[in-house]
């Protein structure tokens with residue numbers, strides 16, 4: 001029996017959500033529409049025609065939700081701010097009611113001994129800015145810094161851990177290359193521009209923080225290890241492309257000051273040459289990086305756009321409801337790669353979790369208590385926390401873990417069909433029911449990881 005894992009002193013145990021996925025009431029109290037409100041109300045974009053109009057009604061239920069976080073023993077809570085609640089037109093006029101919502105939420109978290117981690121941008125761009133070109137307009141770096149300054153001035157000190165962007169890769173790949181996510185563009189030429197402007201905006205927001213903020217700021221990326229499907233040269237080259245496109249495309253400019261060369265190979269004529277001052281803007285010193293980990297990809301050379309790669313399904317693999325292979329070892333491998341490539345920058349696991357089938361309504365157990373049994377999720381979480389512990393033992397400076405997600409919520413264009421929550425939401429009644437995984441996670445937190 002291996003000794004109980006010991007996590008570092010101060011390791012931050014939490015859970016994560018995002019504004020548009022849980023809040024509902026996207027236009028309440030003076031808020032402006034975001035591209036996700038626009039996208040969800042565009043016929044055909046969302047599974048079952050689901051929208052974020054109600055979601056988990058967190059906009060009204062936030063106090064009870066924070067109470068539940070405390071009851072479950074969370075030490076931290078990662079959430080995002082909806083830009084268009086703060087600046088309905090994206091720039092200019094501040095909507096005080098929007099600012100008040102997040103200020104009250106932060107105060108409630110602190111009053112319950114829960115540390116807030118605030119994400120400035122988790123995909124819900126103000127529609128008014130999309131009308132001005134959105135991430136394709138280079139001015140967005142200034143727009144984003146203006147928005148960030150409003151929040152820094154209002155919340156810094158109560159919020160001590162800030163994140164600029166959540167997953168620029170998804171924003172670009174989903175929103176501008178393949179079109180599966182808002183704003184639904186499909187352009188090989190737009191994607192690199194959006195991607196670069198996202199990183200310029202990241203840099204501008206960090207630079208602004210250094211003028212105003214007194215605490216910590218970082219970037220959150222989704223990365224996943226790419227393993228070759230065979231030992232052929234073609235598959236090795238495919239791995240190189242896939243790795244550069246997802247794992248290095250954002251971390252390299254942010255931490256090393258240049259893009260990986262494979263991007264020019266992938267995008268060809270669509271890959272612009274950027275001015276040197278852009279790299280200076282992007283490569284602002286960070287206090288941490290957030291890594292969102294879900295799965296790995298066994299990668300082969302294949303006809304595909306624009307990577308010419310394919311993912312090989314593993315016949316003996318276990319897969320989640322979103323079709324992602326359960327592969328905890330990939331998280332250890334990835335964290336070791338991160339340390340080796342970028343050095344000893346502190347890391348938070350800012351998202352990790354899985355969608356497995358959970359019923360739309362909770363069961364009632366023999367004592368009359370509502371209950372949701374989710375053994376597959378417990379197994380997934382236990383193994384990934386074990387993988388994190390292995391990386392810590394190997395010297396990676398991992399400071400915390402934010403389970404995705406605190407609540408079942410709107411899984412973007414998949415609507416409410418996928419449940420990632422440790423807490424079950426009955427969308428008919430809005431009743432919250434901690435799943436078995438939540439009760440298990442409470443024990444893990446209370447034992448500081450020893451009861452994995």
Ligand SMILES: OC[C@@H]1[C@@H](O)[C@H](O)[C@@H](O)c2[nH]c(CCc3ccccc3)c[n+]21
Pocket residue numbers: 018021166167170222292294351404410411412420
């Ligand atoms: O898909 C589960 C979660 C989303 O609900 C979060 O909003 C988002 O931050 C997030 N990122 C990832 C990994 C990257 C990814 C996102 C969407 C689709 C495919 C891959 C998984 N998740």
